Amino acid sequence: MIKAVIVEDDYRIAGIHEEFLKKASDIAVVGKALNGKEAITLIKAKEADLVLLDIYMPDILGTDMIQELRRINPNLDFIMVSAATETDIVSEVIRNGIFDYIIKPVKMERFIETIERYKQMKEKLDVKKEVDQSFLDDYFGYKSDSKPQEKQTPKGIDPLTLEKVIGIINTIDGGITAEEMGAKIGASRTTARRYLEYLISVGNISAELEYGVVGRPERRYYVK
Incomplete structure (x- = not known):
């Protein structure tokens, strides 16, 4: 069972995300936090695998929250759920090793797709001692066209x-x-x-x- 924490300053949105998570199997919300201080307290008290994290919090930016929470639990994974689209913010959280970034307003299908992908990755890593290229291609979203492209002949050549x-x-x-x-x-x-x-x-x-x-x-x- 994957244990998730929602860090979102709008309790209504946090509730919506919790309802989305209920549609996925083998994942449980172990707590919700409305600000950075509550999130730190929650992560210290609860065992968690995944944090759904907003960028704009009342007391701290989500970009800084990642590092704060990983000091408490280095094994945490993060999915950003935010309205922030500034490239410097997105670049920073990518450098911090987030699993995915979903822009608000969130579409349920996109949200659940990310959660399912995370679950599959987590399950495979839990049982594997080594990974192969196809696993990494799936993880990093690499898609190759296995079907060779037909060579186009020039005009006048049938x-x-x-x-x-x-x-x-x-x-x-x-x-x-x-x-x-x-x-x-x-x-x-x-x-x-x-x-x-x-x-x-x-x-x-x-x-x-x-x-x-x-x-x-x-x-x-x-x-x-």
Whole structure:
């Protein structure tokens, strides 16, 4: 069971947050504090895992409260629930190792999502001796797109035709000219050359000049 403390100077908001917490399983509110002095007294008296902490308190800023409460219980985790959006305040609490920061007015779905994430992290850390990269990715919110992005072909290059050209050139040992490729794919020499030159640009094939008995030299394309 996770033991939570709510530190919020507005008793009505504190009550709302308590009701939100009741919607999560295996978490209990062991106390509520309306100011910093009450919070210090509460943390000294109660065993707690998590503090839901506001920034603007009547007697002390939440940024300073984190350090004060951790002197009493170094193992406390913090979720900030505040209307404060100043970057210097947010930067300071992040440096102090908070688990999350929720901006007021709080949406219940966002609140519960954070609590569930915290519970999962806590449960895993309690049973693990070591962690792997996937656990840390989840904890720090890193999301990788495991599905590779399809490479975009330039204008004038049809993916299906390109696939056909690649299939043909892969089956020919002695190379192929643009004219020969055009005949095989049912296209003009100019069109075939466009596809072959594209494959050179992306490094799939190479070309060599072939000198005939008469006329201009012709490019012959080879698989690398």
